[in-house]
Amino acid sequence: DLLRKPLNDWRNKALLEIPREKAVRVSLTYPDRRLLLEKDAAGWRLLEPLKASAGPDEVEQALTAFALQAETFVSDDVSDFAPYGLDKPRLEVRVWDSLKGEPSGYAIGARIPPQPFENFEAYYARPLGTSRVVTVHLRRMEDLVREVGQFRSRRVLGRSMESVRRIRIEAGASAWTFEQANGAWECVAPHRCPLDPASWDGAIGEPLKSLEATAIEPRTGTPVPLAGLIRLGFADGTERALRLGRPDPETR
Numbered sequence: 001d002l003l004r005k006p007l008n009d010w011r012n013k014a015l016l017e018i019p020r021e022k023a024v025r026v027s028l029t030y031p032d033r034r035l036l037l038e039k040d041a042a043g044w045r046l047l048e049p050l051k052a053s054a055g056p057d058e059v060e061q062a063l064t065a066f067a068l069q070a071e072t073f074v075s076d077d078v079s080d081f082a083p084y085g086l087d088k089p090r091l092e093v094r095v096w097d098s099l100k101g102e103p104s105g106y107a108i109g110a111r112i113p114p115q116p117f118e119n120f121e122a123y124y125a126r127p128l129g130t131s132r133v134v135t136v137h138l139r140r141m142e143d144l145v146r147e148v149g150q151f152r153s154r155r156v157l158g159r160s161m162e163s164v165r166r167i168r169i170e171a172g173a174s175a176w177t178f179e180q181a182n183g184a185w186e187c188v189a190p191h192r193c194p195l196d197p198a199s200w201d202g203a204i205g206e207p208l209k210s211l212e213a214t215a216i217e218p219r220t221g222t223p224v225p226l227a228g229l230i231r232l233g234f235a236d237g238t239e240r241a242l243r244l245g246r247p248d249p250e251t252r
Contacts, residue, residue, distance in 0.1 A: 013070040015106040015127055018097045020063035025096040028146055028193060046151055054151045065143055066093050070134035074124070078133045082126035086133065091144055094128065099145025108136070161209045166233030
C-alpha cells in the first residue's frame with residue numbers, strides 16, 4: 001500500500017519551514033500595510049508601522065496561526081500567478097530564524113469557490129521563492145488578518161521586575177524614590193531607610209509586575225489629565241516613564 005501512494009502524499013506540506021520557537025523576525029504584508037516584528041534579548045518588539053513592545057504570547061499565537069499546511073499541490077511550474085490571485089496577494093508571510101539569513105514564507109491569493117457543506121475556506125498559496133502553487137484550508141481568512149493592537153504587549157512594565165534598579169513615584173506635590181541593590185529595595189528619598197520586603201512586594205513590586213492594560217487606545221492630540229508618574233530605571237541604563245491618568249469612570 002505504501003508503494004501505491006501518490007508522490008504528493010510524501011511531500012513536505014509545511015509552508016513555513018522555521019519553527020515558531022526559532023523565529024527572530026516576522027513580516028506580514030497586506031495590500032494596505034506592513035507589520036514587522038523583531039526579537040532581541042529583551043523580547044519581541046514592533047518595528048513597523050510603529051515602534052513598541054510586543055507581547056510574547058501574542059506573537060506566539062500569531063506564529064501558530066500562520067503555520068499553514070498545503071492541502072493539495074496544484075502545480076510546481078507556474079509562470080503566470082494572476083489566475084490564482086497571487087500576482088497581487090492578500091497576504092505575504094515571512095519568518096526569519098536569523099537576522100542575517102533568508103526568510104521562509106508564503107503568499108495567499110484568491111479564494112477558491114466554496115463547495116456545498118464545506119466548513120472551511122480554501123485559498124491558493126505560493127511558497128515564496130518558488131513557482132509552486134498549492135491550496136490551503138482556513139477556518140476563515142480573518143484569522144490571519146492582524147492589526148497592530150493585536151501584537152501590542154498589555155504588560156505595562158514591558159520588562160522583568162528583576163531588571164529594574166530605580167523607581168521614582170510622583171503624585172501631586174509628593175515624590176518617593178526607591179533603589180535596588182543586591183536584590184533588596186530601599187527608600188532613598190525623601191529620606192533613606194530600609195524597606196520590609198513583604199510590604200514592598202505587596203504595595204509596589206507585585207502590582208507593577210502584574211500591571212496590564214485593559215485596552216490600548218489610539219493616540220490623540222488631546223492631553224490626558226495626569227494623576228501620577230512612575231519613572232523606572234533599568235540595569236542597562238535605559239529608563240521608562242509610566243504616566244497615570246485619571247481613573248476611568250466606567251471601570252473604577
